[in-house]
Amino acid sequence: MDVTKKTIRSGRQGRVMARRCALLYAAMVGVGAVLAMAGAVARYAALRGGFPRVPLFADWLGNGGASNVESLMGGMLFAGGVIWFVAFVGPELCHGVARRPLVAAPALCGTIAAALSAGAMTLAEIALVDQSRIVSGSVWSRAYSLWGNDLIMMPFSYRFLYAWQLIPTSTGGIEETSGIIPGGWLFLAMACFALMLMVTALGMLAGAAVVWVCEGGMRRVVPGVCVTVAACVAGMELFLFNSSVTVYWVASAMTGDVIRYMPNWNERHLYIAWIPLVESLVLLAVCVLIVLRLTLRREVHDSRRGLV
Amino acid sequence: MNLVINDLTKIFHKGAAPALDHVNLALEPGIHGLFGRNGAGKSTLLGVMANRLLPTSGHVALDGENVRDNEHALARIYLANETTPFLMPPRVSAFLRNEGRYYGGIDAESAARMLAEFGIDTAAMYGGLSLGRRRIVRLVAALCLPVDVVLLDEPVNGLDAANRERFYRLLIESYAERPRVIVVSTHIIDEVAQVVERAVILDRGRVVDVFDAGDVASRATVLVGDDARVAAFVAAEGLQPVATERMGRLVTVTVRGGVDARDVPDGIAVSGLGLQDYFIRVTGADDARTAAGDGRISDIVDGKER
Numbered sequence: 001m002d003v004t005k006k007t008i009r010s011g012r013q014g015r016v017m018a019r020r021c022a023l024l025y026a027a028m029v030g031v032g033a034v035l036a037m038a039g040a041v042a043r044y045a046a047l048r049g050g051f052p053r054v055p056l057f058a059d060w061l062g063n064g065g066a067s068n069v070e071s072l073m074g075g076m077l078f079a080g081g082v083i084w085f086v087a088f089v090g091p092e093l094c095h096g097v098a099r100r101p102l103v104a105a106p107a108l109c110g111t112i113a114a115a116l117s118a119g120a121m122t123l124a125e126i127a128l129v130d131q132s133r134i135v136s137g138s139v140w141s142r143a144y145s146l147w148g149n150d151l152i153m154m155p156f157s158y159r160f161l162y163a164w165q166l167i168p169t170s171t172g173g174i175e176e177t178s179g180i181i182p183g184g185w186l187f188l189a190m191a192c193f194a195l196m197l198m199v200t201a202l203g204m205l206a207g208a209a210v211v212w213v214c215e216g217g218m219r220r221v222v223p224g225v226c227v228t229v230a231a232c233v234a235g236m237e238l239f240l241f242n243s244s245v246t247v248y249w250v251a252s253a254m255t256g257d258v259i260r261y262m263p264n265w266n267e268r269h270l271y272i273a274w275i276p277l278v279e280s281l282v283l284l285a286v287c288v289l290i291v292l293r294l295t296l297r298r299e300v301h302d303s304r305r306g307l308v
Numbered sequence: 309m310n311l312v313i314n315d316l317t318k319i320f321h322k323g324a325a326p327a328l329d330h331v332n333l334a335l336e337p338g339i340h341g342l343f344g345r346n347g348a349g350k351s352t353l354l355g356v357m358a359n360r361l362l363p364t365s366g367h368v369a370l371d372g373e374n375v376r377d378n379e380h381a382l383a384r385i386y387l388a389n390e391t392t393p394f395l396m397p398p399r400v401s402a403f404l405r406n407e408g409r410y411y412g413g414i415d416a417e418s419a420a421r422m423l424a425e426f427g428i429d430t431a432a433m434y435g436g437l438s439l440g441r442r443r444i445v446r447l448v449a450a451l452c453l454p455v456d457v458v459l460l461d462e463p464v465n466g467l468d469a470a471n472r473e474r475f476y477r478l479l480i481e482s483y484a485e486r487p488r489v490i491v492v493s494t495h496i497i498d499e500v501a502q503v504v505e506r507a508v509i510l511d512r513g514r515v516v517d518v519f520d521a522g523d524v525a526s527r528a529t530v531l532v533g534d535d536a537r538v539a540a541f542v543a544a545e546g547l548q549p550v551a552t553e554r555m556g557r558l559v560t561v562t563v564r565g566g567v568d569a570r571d572v573p574d575g576i577a578v579s580g581l582g583l584q585d586y587f588i589r590v591t592g593a594d595d596a597r598t599a600a601g602d603g604r605i606s607d608i609v610d611g612k613e614r
Contacts, residue, residue: 011379016409087395093360094393095410096382300360302351302391302461 013097014105021105025080025113032076033120036069040124055120069124070155070192073117074199080113081106081203085211085291093300103292106204107284114196118157122189125158157192160184160256160273167267187273192258194276201280201287208291211298254279309371309456311335311357311480316366317381318352318513327352329513330366335457335489339479341504341521341583342493345591349513350493351389353532354459358387370457383411388450392442400428400445404438404452411453419452422478426471440466447475451482457489464496472496476503486487497584499519507583511591528589533576535559541576551589562589 084106092102161167161184166176181187213224239251252259256275260268311334318328328348344350355361357368359375359382368375375381394403400423408414420430426444434442450455450458456567464472480503483490494500501521509517519527531538538559542549547563554560562581569578581589 011383012412013379013383013410091393091395094391095385095407096379096385097410098359098379098382100376100377102378180386297362299362300355300391302355302389 013092013095014101016095017092017097017101018105018109020092021084021109024084024088025077025106025109028076028080028083029073029113029117032073035072035125036121039069042130043128068169069156070195073121074196077110077113077117077196078199078203078206081110081200081205082207082210085204085207085295089211089295089298090300093298099296099298100292101296103204103288103295107201107288110200110204111197111284114200115193117196118189118193121157121192122185125133125188126185147277156195156255157188159269159271160187160191162271164271165269169265169267169271187271190273194273195282198276198283201284205287208294212294215298218228296303309337309489312369313353313357314366314369316353316356316368317364318349318356318361318425319364326364326513328356328363331513331515332507332508333515333518335491337487337489338505339483339492339503341497341500341507342491342510343495343497343507343587344493344510348510348591350510352513353510354387354389354461354491354493357457358382358385358459360387365422384456384476385459386411386453386455386457387461388446388449388457388463389459390465392446393583397433398590399430400432400434400437401430403434403445404430404449407453411455413454414449415452415454418482418613419448422448422451425478425528426472440471442466443467448478451478454486455488458491460490460492460494462494463492464494464499472499476500479503497587498582501583507587509587509590516590521583524586526566528562528581528586530579530581530585531561531563531572531576531597532579533559537573537575541573545571545593551592564584566575 089102093099161180163178163181165178209224213220238247242248249259252269254274256272258270258272258275260270262268313331313333313335316328316331319326326440331347331349331353342350342353349471352361356363357375359377362376370381370384373381375385383521394406396603397403398406404414404416404419408416423430423445426441426448428437428441428444434445437445440557443463447463450460464475467475476499479490479492492500492504501524504521507517507519507521507524508515517527531541535554538561541547541564542561547565549561549563549568551562552559566580567578
């Protein structure tokens, strides 16, 4: 056997580590699911004309509903990635776990968690929309009126229930929209999964980056903060404070909202769920590669430098 | 079963001096003492052996398998140092159980018995224990896990004298029950000299000597006498000085190897060295030269003049 070659063999340690990773993501999803359920129950009861009592902390979940759930679950999955790399990787290395599985486990568990979250949210929203149709005979029910009657104002994944929306420039409001398309719930689920997968990937990247920066001391912290601030400012300049039609079109297309400009600058928005799905898979691959590169160099120095 | 360290080098930052400099070692089952001054690279060496640190070059092999990111090999290696391998301090019993999960079980009965000797209840909260007792819990875990390589980095730091003796006894008993490679890195050399079978001395990232602890007397000899007379004798016999101390015309020279007292001329006193004294001489060579400043006897370590 050529001893100079690194021997990558997984064993018991990897299995124990994978279980802990799965538990972490299950806990994050579980907490999010409990909070989301509270909000869904409140919204369901409201649709039926009831006034459910909810704890103050869950009150915000009942009002806006789905967009808050997307933010909630996305936030939990993002936090899961950060917590894993900041708090768990060090102890796992102390127990002889190899570095590669430390990246593979959260990528796999995060993907499964994203799928489960998307599935659960889709099922919950199916029930709510169905209830709203029963109550009002229309999809534009009280549950959605809080966002206005504009798909753009809806939670990210909801627009993919529909094929298109026409927005005239003169009024800015909806003139026309397609109905819920057959299989629309599948596209909603795809878009929701894509969103959850993106935040999962970004959470992993954020966690690994934070540890890498902190391990380097001030030599990395200062440039790291500067780069982060610069990236945020550049992003805002590019996407928020930019009046360029091209940039706006590209940014919208990247979210699955492809705009076709018609005469008089009316906009026909086409909702394509495949775009965010493909982007999320690419983003996951890129983030995993970067995180792997950072983690393969991760070391646990003695307690003089701290474990976390 | 053997653990081989092959041409291991570790450099933490570009341009910095290597923390480990082409270290070569072969460790057979036994209790090995790893000695070195502060900053010699002992903790770094143990960290690389346990895959917590990554080598810049070279490798560590356990029974022919490179241990780097190799869980099959790492399942047989356990390092106990100051780093607590968990985030939230659990109960002592939960800590032992958790360690057992990673390493294929733990001898809970032996662990409980050992901890009881130290007056530690397994139901106690780890976080509520004193510094020394927390260290004892981690040491007991190391001794009770079914691993083939146990690395103990300054294990008796924070332990009182009675507990240190207790630990050495349990270490020997544990080894007798299950012979394996045990590496003990410590500064309290005189105490551990009774326990270790082989001694490895590290100085500035390099291995300067490896020998059976019982043969330390043959590793070096101390010659005390008139400067000129001692210098003449050392030169005539072709001895290798390791360290030199001067007080006026009186000089104390430590030379490598044993010297028969019958061969020593009158006026020169001969004596052997204990492990600690030998360690101090071997690793303090540059300090002595700095203090003496005259270089009348070259300070040669490991056959190379510095």
